[in-house]
Amino acid sequence: MDYFPIFLKLQDADCLVVGGGDVALRKVRLLKAAGARLTVVAPEVTEELAMMAQRGELQWRAGLFTDDMVSGMRLVIAATDQRVVNQQVSQVAQQHNIPVNVVDDPEISTYITPAIIDRSPLVIAVSSGGSVPVLARLVRARLESIIPAGFGLLAAFSARFRERVKARFADVEARRTFWESVLEGPVAEAVMNGREAVACEEMEKRLASAEDSPSGAVYLVGAGPGNPDLLTFRALRLMQQADVVLHDKLVAPELLELVRRDAERIYVGKARANHTLPQEDINQLMVRLAKSGKRVLRLKGGDPFTFGRGGEEIETLAEHNIPFEVVPGITSANGAASYAGIPLTHRDHAQSVTFVTGHKKDGSIDLDWPALTRPDQTVVVYMGLTMAAELCAAFIAHGKPADTPAAVIEWATTPRQRTLSGTLQTLPTLISSYGVASPALIIVGSVVSLADKLAWFRRVENGPATMPDLQQK
Numbered sequence: 443m444d445y446f447p448i449f450l451k452l453q454d455a456d457c458l459v460v461g462g463g464d465v466a467l468r469k470v471r472l473l474k475a476a477g478a479r480l481t482v483v484a485p486e487v488t489e490e491l492a493m494m495a496q497r498g499e500l501q502w503r504a505g506l507f508t509d510d511m512v513s514g515m516r517l518v519i520a521a522t523d524q525r526v527v528n529q530q531v532s533q534v535a536q537q538h539n540i541p542v543n544v545v546d547d548p549e550i551s552t553y554i555t556p557a558i559i560d561r562s563p564l565v566i567a568v569s570s571g572g573s574v575p576v577l578a579r580l581v582r583a584r585l586e587s588i589i590p591a592g593f594g595l596l597a598a599f600s601a602r603f604r605e606r607v608k609a610r611f612a613d614v615e616a617r618r619t620f621w622e623s624v625l626e627g628p629v630a631e632a633v634m635n636g637r638e639a640v641a642c643e644e645m646e647k648r649l650a651s652a653e654d655s656p657s658g659a660v661y662l663v664g665a666g667p668g669n670p671d672l673l674t675f676r677a678l679r680l681m682q683q684a685d686v687v688l689h690d691k692l693v694a695p696e697l698l699e700l701v702r703r704d705a706e707r708i709y710v711g712k713a714r715a716n717h718t719l720p721q722e723d724i725n726q727l728m729v730r731l732a733k734s735g736k737r738v739l740r741l742k743g744g745d746p747f748t749f750g751r752g753g754e755e756i757e758t759l760a761e762h763n764i765p766f767e768v769v770p771g772i773t774s775a776n777g778a779a780s781y782a783g784i785p786l787t788h789r790d791h792a793q794s795v796t797f798v799t800g801h802k803k804d805g806s807i808d809l810d811w812p813a814l815t816r817p818d819q820t821v822v823v824y825m826g827l828t829m830a831a832e833l834c835a836a837f838i839a840h841g842k843p844a845d846t847p848a849a850v851i852e853w854a855t856t857p858r859q860r861t862l863s864g865t866l867q868t869l870p871t872l873i874s875s876y877g878v879a880s881p882a883l884i885i886v887g888s889v890v891s892l893a894d895k896l897a898w899f900r901r902v903e904n905g906p907a908t909m910p911d912l913q914q915k
C-alpha cells in the first residue's frame with residue numbers, strides 16, 4: 443500500500459486552495475461539502491468562485507501566492523496551471539508539515555484525493571495511488587451503480603438505533619445478525635423508499651419482541667422483457683437478497699442467474715394451456731413463505747402491473763397484513779418497441795397508444811373495436827399470437843384499412859428477437875409461415891413503417907403481401 447487512507451475531519455478547519463480555475467473550483471466544492479473554511483488565492487477566479495466569495499462562502503485573496511499564506515492551514519491544495527507555483531506551494535506546505543496535494547501531480551503531493559462515492563454518512567473513497575486516476579473513476583462509476591441512492595438514508599436511520607440495539611443485544615454476534623437482517627430486509631427497503639414511519643414501526647416491534655424473529659416480506663418485482671441489462675437497480679438488489687424466488691416462464695434463465703445462489707427457486711409458471719399452479723395456490727404459497735420469515739421475491743416478466751396479475755397477487759398479501767413492495771419493470775411493449783425501432787407515438791403517426799390483451803380468461807376476443815380502429819393511434823396486443831388471424835380480421839372488419847402496417851416481435855430485447863412486419867392483411871400468414879412462437883407482441887399502426895429506418899437491434903424482415911422469398915428462409 444503506497445498510501446494510507448484516512449477520512450479527515452474538516453468542519454470549520456482552514457484550508458487553502460491556490461488557483462482560481464475549473465480545477466480549483468472542483469476541489470473547492472468538495473472541501474465545502476466537508477464543511478471546510480476556505481481561502482482561495484488567485485489573481486483571477488471563475489465566475490462561480492467569484493460568486494461564492496461574494497456570498498461569503500469562501501475568502502478570495504486576489505493576488506499571487508506568498509509563503510506566509512499556508513500558516514494555520516489544515517490542508518493545502520495547489521491547482522494552478524504553473525508548475526513552478528505548484529512546486530513552491532508544495533515546498534512551503536511541507537516545511538510546515540501541512541498535507542498538500544498538487545492536482546494531477548502525485549510526485550510533489552503528500553496526499554492524493556480519491557474518487558468519492560458519497561452516500562453520507564456512508565462515504566467510499568477509491569484510489570489508484572495517483573497512477574491511473576481514470577481507473578479509480580471507472581471503479582467509482584461501477585460502485586455508484588450498485589450502491590443504492592438511498593444508502594445514505596439507511597446509514598443515518600441505522601445510526602439512530604445504534605445505542606438501543608446495543609442495549610438490546612449484549613452479545614456481539616447476536617447484534618451482528620440483527621443488523622444484517624435489518625440492513626438486508628424489509629426495514630432497509632422501506633427506509634430507502636422513503637417510508638421511514640413504516641421502518642420505525644418495524645424496528646420498534648423487533649426491538650420489543652423477546653426473541654429476534656425477522657418478519658418476512660414479499661417483493662413483487664418486474665424483471666423486464668428478458669434482457670438482463672434492462673433490469674432496474676432495485677430489482678437486481680432484491681434478487682440478490684431473496685430467500686425464495688417464485689418465477690414463471692417469462693423470466694429468462696439469464697435473469698435467474700442473477701438471483702442469490704442459495705435462494706430457493708420455485709417455478710410457478712403458467713403456460714397458457716398448462717397451468718402449473720393455480721393463481722390461488724400461488725397467492726397462498728407467498729403468504730405461507732412470508733409468514734415463516736422469508737424474503738419472498740415474486741419475479742414477473744415485464745412489468746408486474748401490466749397484464750401480470752400483479753394486482754391479484756398482492757391483494758391476498760394485503761388481506762393477511764404481509765408487508766410487500768412492488769418494483770416496476772420495463773413492460774414488453776416498451777422493450778419491443780425500442781428494440782424493433784417502432785416508436786409507439788410519433789407526431790406524424792400516432793397521438794396515443796393502447797395496450798390490449800388478445801386473450802381473455804374464457805378464450806374469446808372482446809375488445810372495444812370502435813376505439814381501437816380510430817386513426818392516429820398505435821395498438822399493442824399482448825398474448826395475441828394464437829388469435830392473430832382473428833384479431834387482424836376484426837381490425838379490418840371494424841374499418842381499419844387492410845394495408846395498415848402491423849408487426850410481430852418475438853422474444854423482444856433478447857438475442858433471439860425477430861421482427862416480422864407486414865400489414866393487417868399479411869401478418870397472420872407471416873406469423874404462421876415463419877413459425878413465430880410465444881412470447882410475441884403484435885403492434886398495429888403506421889408507426890410500424892418507421893422500423894425500416896429505425897430498427898437498430900435486428901434487421902426487420904419485411905413480409906411482402908405475397909411472399910415469394912419465403913422459400914429462402
Ligand code: SAH
Binds near residue numbers: 748
Ligand atoms: N407483465 C408482462 C406481460 C405478461 S403477459 C409485461 O409487462 O410485459 C405475457 C405476454 O407478454 C406474452 O404473451 C407476450 O405477448 C408478451 N411478452 C412478454 N415478454 C415478451 C418478449 N420478450 N417479447 C415479446 N413479447 C413478450
